[in-house]
Amino acid sequence: MGVLLVAGSVVVGARLLAAADDTVAVWAVRDERGAGTPVRDDDLVVERVRFTDAAAQERYFGADRPVPDDVVLVRAVGAGELLARTAVGPAAATPVLRVPIEVDPHRVPPDVGAGSVVDVWVSEGPGQPAVRPALSAVTVLAAPSYDDTFGVTGARQLVVAVDDDRAAAFERLLGGLQDPVVRVLQRS
Template sequence: MHVSSLGKTVTSTPPVATRVTRAGWRDPRLWIGLLIVAGSVVLGARLLAAADDAVPVWAVVDDHGVGAPIGADDVVAVRVRFADDAELDRYLPADDPLPADIVLSRGIGGGELLPRAAIDTAQDVGTVEVPVDLEPGRVPPTVDAGSVVDVWVGGGRDTGAEPDLFHVTVVAAPPVEESFAVTGTRQLVLAIDPADVGTFLAELDGKDDPVVRIVRVP
């Protein structure tokens, strides 16, 4: 109570204190929050468990054809989940070193897993290695061991005959500088199907002025 400037007595009412009410265990918002946290923990655990099921296996980096040698530089380890152990056994695990001196018994595309059924030794792969000396300008600089190429064999510009085409794999390709310094040409070793070897050599030896050109298959 106090006296105003006009001489009147004014009675003041003190403000009512507001109390903060704490959320009890019956508050549904608390249970919803707990459910969200629990769900996140369960989901995270399942994701981690699924990641642990993946195993590393070897995959080839680039395209390789029949007879191509496969070494450590040609593969990369990738993690894959398999449905069962039988499916996993079809491929080479990256936990183990890559077997030495292996070649492909069939073509494998870049990024594909390396199956056990697609590897063999050079003696058993079923192709014949044929060396060919070529002018450096007739070989793309990107051609290397493992490249799949088309070999065009023509008889020169004046023959008018259509060139013969052979689809083969390069199994060895010395560096341009090394090969050219010795012979003035670049040598490639080609893996050719035994059924095509006779025709291939006959085309090279039977033309007076054979022209051989390498075209890399994309």
């Protein structure tokens, strides 16, 4: 009886080990990134995943090859999310305007950086209530450190990716205010 239990345990253990070897390495995004963000090697980590079939596996980028050069995210992706082929597109096919925003460093979270997804709120002058979110869920393309931009104006610059229509509406809003105050809220 003891021999049968040991043999059964060996068979079950062998099956479990064989099942553990069914995983494949795929690329996942290290940190949250927004639409329009270029996909770079240092933005990615390898995750081991078990897919139920080959068709499901083909929907993601395998880590056995690099992600193609010159691609950007076409939608926001969360930290740790597997990089789906449908989440990227050629950089040239994703038209966005690079809109610079000047903001007081105390009105933007310090960890906002390239790839962060933010909302931009605008009010009329200091101490006034926010008018409304002027831009929602936009991707930060560049975020020079405060030290790199402080010398010129005392403000921090962010560059966000915005489509033509939203950029025009944002500029109209700013142009209609005497002393606009910009606040940046980071999505998580």
